[in-house]
Amino acid sequence: MRRLLTVTAVAACSAFFSAPVMANDGVQKLTEDPSQWVLQTGDYANTRHSKLKQIDTENVGKLQVAWTFSTGVLRGHEGSPLVVGDVMYVHTPFPNIVYALDLNDEGRIIWKYEPKQDPNVIPVMCCDTVNRGLAYADGKVFLHQADTKVVALDAKTGKVLWSAVNGDPKKGETNTATVMPVKDKLLVGISGGEYGVRCHLTAYDMNTGKQIWRAYSMGPDDEILFDPEKTMSLGKPVGKDSSLKTWQGDQWKIGGGCTWGWYSYDPKTNTVYYGSGNPSTWNPAQRPGDNKWSMTIFARDPDSGMAKWVYQMTPHDQWDYDGINEMILVDQEFDGKMRPMLVHFDRNGFAYTLDRKTGELLLAEKYDPAVNWATKVDMDKNSPTFGRPLVVEKYSTEHNGEDVNTTGICPAALGTKDQQPASFSPQTGLFYVPTNHVCMDYEPFHVSYTPGQPYVGATLSMFPAPNSHGGMGNFIAWDARKGKIVWTKPEQFSVWSGALSTDGGVVFYGTLEGYLKAVDAKTGKELYRFKTPSGIIGNVMTYTHKGKQYVAVLSGVGGWAGIGLAAGLTDPNAGLGAVGGYSALSSYTALGGQLSVFTLPQ
Amino acid sequence: MFSKLSLMRTGAVALCMALAPLSVSAQTLSKQGDPTPVKDEDGKYFDKSGAPTYNIKPDGTVDWATYSGYRRYHAECHVCHGPDGMGSTYAPALIDSLKTMDYDHFQEVVVGGRQNVGGGNEKVMPSFGLNKNVMCYLDDIYVYLRARSDDALGRARPAKREDKTPVITATEKACLGE
Numbered sequence: 001m002r003r004l005l006t007v008t009a010v011a012a013c014s015a016f017f018s019a020p021v022m023a024n025d026g027v028q029k030l031t032e033d034p035s036q037w038v039l040q041t042g043d044y045a046n047t048r049h050s051k052l053k054q055i056d057t058e059n060v061g062k063l064q065v066a067w068t069f070s071t072g073v074l075r076g077h078e079g080s081p082l083v084v085g086d087v088m089y090v091h092t093p094f095p096n097i098v099y100a101l102d103l104n105d106e107g108r109i110i111w112k113y114e115p116k117q118d119p120n121v122i123p124v125m126c127c128d129t130v131n132r133g134l135a136y137a138d139g140k141v142f143l144h145q146a147d148t149k150v151v152a153l154d155a156k157t158g159k160v161l162w163s164a165v166n167g168d169p170k171k172g173e174t175n176t177a178t179v180m181p182v183k184d185k186l187l188v189g190i191s192g193g194e195y196g197v198r199c200h201l202t203a204y205d206m207n208t209g210k211q212i213w214r215a216y217s218m219g220p221d222d223e224i225l226f227d228p229e230k231t232m233s234l235g236k237p238v239g240k241d242s243s244l245k246t247w248q249g250d251q252w253k254i255g256g257g258c259t260w261g262w263y264s265y266d267p268k269t270n271t272v273y274y275g276s277g278n279p280s281t282w283n284p285a286q287r288p289g290d291n292k293w294s295m296t297i298f299a300r301d302p303d304s305g306m307a308k309w310v311y312q313m314t315p316h317d318q319w320d321y322d323g324i325n326e327m328i329l330v331d332q333e334f335d336g337k338m339r340p341m342l343v344h345f346d347r348n349g350f351a352y353t354l355d356r357k358t359g360e361l362l363l364a365e366k367y368d369p370a371v372n373w374a375t376k377v378d379m380d381k382n383s384p385t386f387g388r389p390l391v392v393e394k395y396s397t398e399h400n401g402e403d404v405n406t407t408g409i410c411p412a413a414l415g416t417k418d419q420q421p422a423s424f425s426p427q428t429g430l431f432y433v434p435t436n437h438v439c440m441d442y443e444p445f446h447v448s449y450t451p452g453q454p455y456v457g458a459t460l461s462m463f464p465a466p467n468s469h470g471g472m473g474n475f476i477a478w479d480a481r482k483g484k485i486v487w488t489k490p491e492q493f494s495v496w497s498g499a500l501s502t503d504g505g506v507v508f509y510g511t512l513e514g515y516l517k518a519v520d521a522k523t524g525k526e527l528y529r530f531k532t533p534s535g536i537i538g539n540v541m542t543y544t545h546k547g548k549q550y551v552a553v554l555s556g557v558g559g560w561a562g563i564g565l566a567a568g569l570t571d572p573n574a575g576l577g578a579v580g581g582y583s584a585l586s587s588y589t590a591l592g593g594q595l596s597v598f599t600l601p602q
Numbered sequence: 603m604f605s606k607l608s609l610m611r612t613g614a615v616a617l618c619m620a621l622a623p624l625s626v627s628a629q630t631l632s633k634q635g636d637p638t639p640v641k642d643e644d645g646k647y648f649d650k651s652g653a654p655t656y657n658i659k660p661d662g663t664v665d666w667a668t669y670s671g672y673r674r675y676h677a678e679c680h681v682c683h684g685p686d687g688m689g690s691t692y693a694p695a696l697i698d699s700l701k702t703m704d705y706d707h708f709q710e711v712v713v714g715g716r717q718n719v720g721g722g723n724e725k726v727m728p729s730f731g732l733n734k735n736v737m738c739y740l741d742d743i744y745v746y747l748r749a750r751s752d753d754a755l756g757r758a759r760p761a762k763r764e765d766k767t768p769v770i771t772a773t774e775k776a777c778l779g780e
Binding site for chain 1: 672680684692723724725727730732733734758778
């Protein structure tokens with residue numbers, strides 16, 4: 001549905017403009033064909049919804065494993081495979097191997113690409129060596145390696161067509177994210193928020209690898225690509241030095257704001273959307289001010305990189321609530337009026353609905369009732385704190401100060417949701433959101449900066465949300481028009497797997513124990529589960545081959561979930577020796593690296 | 603950077619903790635000695651071999667170094683080695699490592715790093731030799747992990763602690779160059 005609407009809208013635009021604004025024609029067309037999966041996000045709008053409906057609520061209970069593939073790597077497997085025509089492209093965590101598998105020949109390996117990377121990049125990556133996958137455009141498969149090398153591979157042969165270097169791991173610059181092909185450019189982010197990296201979004205020429213523009217998250221206007229008069233925030237121009245004014249001294253030069261999440265694109269208005277991460281360090285006392293534009297939703301022109309509008313969700317972060325989660329672009333009726341919406345489930349526990357054309361804030365509501373660090377987001381346009389979260393002093397690590405342990409903050413630093421992407425079904429009009437149900441104690445303290453060394457400055461301990469079901473996750477359905485949870489399915493562990501919804505009325509997701517689960521989109525009722533060889537932190541995708549629908553997911557436990565949950569969490573408030581109060585993930589699953597592909601029996 | 607490569611030549615690191623007795627004599631790699639403190643230097647405690655040790659009173663009060671080590675561990679180390687030294691999906695549980703690693707060897711690994719790559723499960727520990735947030739607290743992190751390894755300290759934050767002495771404060775400042 002959504003894709004059909006986009007097509008219609010683009011056609012409508014052409015009637016008004018002599019030169020219609022086009023996405024990358026090839027990519028756009030391929031994402032409209034539900035038999036293929038050419039972007040990690042499913043489509044430019046990041047809906048992760050498929051029009052396929054062979055597998056539906058009636059028959060999904062009969063799903064069987066069709067075939068499997070071992071990646072040969074035993075680290076956290078995020079992202080998903082791609083399917084272009086009769087070829088599946090599978091990526092791995094470090095060393096970032098790419099396999100092209102022949103779907104016509106039982107998954108035979110057509111080619112394999114294995115880059116040579118300095119292993120010294122491994123410990124510089126925060127939280128495991130994950131990689132959130134490949135992107136396809138114009139006969140090329142794009143990989144952004146751990147060491148920040150961006151590579152364009154010939155989709156037919158695996159031959160390197162060009163490569164570009166996006167950062168320097170010796171300074172703490174690494175990559176875990178996918179890339180986004182838009183028109184003739186490839187948009188690329190970077191990680192390193194725990195190393196004092198000043199992060200950016202960079203556009204490369206898709207055909208040559210030449211750098212076109214780079215937009216930092218913080219710094220002078222000409223480096224963040226802001227027009228003080230035209231770049232808007234909450235309905236007003238941002239003005240001169242909008243970033244620099246919110247930092248003390250040179251702290252912005254090691255300010256973080258990393259861009260390791262997902263990117264979405266609206267071809268109608270030629271706008272790309274993404275979020276920035278935490279300001280460095282985690283000790284708020286060392287960086288007075290709002291620390292703009294960390295924790296921000298950016299809307300930029302992909303041709304020039306110039307920012308159209310920005311919205312900072314968590315000014316002066318004190319909890320590590322990175323703003324990098326996906327921006328899902330949908331058109332829905334809001335308050336009786338059709339709106340081009342941007343829906344974002346932030347780490348800070350609020351789900352935001354904005355008008356994606358103007359950046360107008362329409363709604364911000366908690367999508368987990370446990371969220372307690374702020375009472376609400378101020379929605380009063382006349383208030384001096386309009387658009388800002390109203391922080392509860394008790395949970396403010398800034399207010400309580402350095403060397404004080406602030407307890408019982410919900411959510412924990414890994415957020416009510418981390419990068420694991422949600423899906424949107426036009427059939428139900430609802431969002432399907434994998435969430436964490438974890439709280440924390442947080443004690444900031446003074447740290448000194450050394451290039452290439454961790455720059456954290458806080459001690460954390462995490463535990464399952466108290467006074468709840470005891471589990472560490474929920475899978476929820478969310479109505480972004482009303483800001484309400486429609487149904488909740490409690491999970492024992494954080495749901496660290498990206499959701500997939502389909503026109504079959506089914507929503508799929510994976511769990512950390514390793515289950516692939518299918519639930520009814522309307523009710524959340526579980527219809528199917530299968531235990532794969534390792535915990536799932538990958539995203540579920542679907543495609544057809546020779547007329548038959550398949551569902552595929554990568555297993556391979558790890559990532560941040562692999563740190564906090566492997567050994568199990570304790571409730572620090574239960575006193576010493578509370579080990580075993582919560583089950584350890586290591587009792588359920590072990591390391592792996594496997595693709596599992598499911599289909600209905602003949 | 604990785605000057606201690608000789609220490610990493612083992613193929614048994616898949617078993618995580620098995621340490622190769624190559625450049626250091628097997629004797630010094632044996633289980634750590636008696637942790638009982640025999641010397642108190644302005645709130646820092648040492649065992650009879652001269653290695654830093656913890657001092658935990660029957661009511662659970664920990665010495666400052668153990669408490670400081672808890673904090674520094676959970677800022678610098680837990681991102682790989684998991685909460686409370688319990689390990690993660692890709693880095694060993696240090697509560698086990700410390701059972702076979704003495705103070706000198708601990709220092710060597712933290713300062714020099716170590717690598718075990720290949721086998722689809724790449725493990726690399728960076729060198730922290732230049733990181734003041736680690737090096738200025740190396741003894742604290744060590745005694746915290748030693749206490750955890752000996753099961754003298756449970757998981758989670760120590761509830762009660764000794765105060766930070768003026769000497770410890772002065773030493774810390776000098777180390778950080780403040």
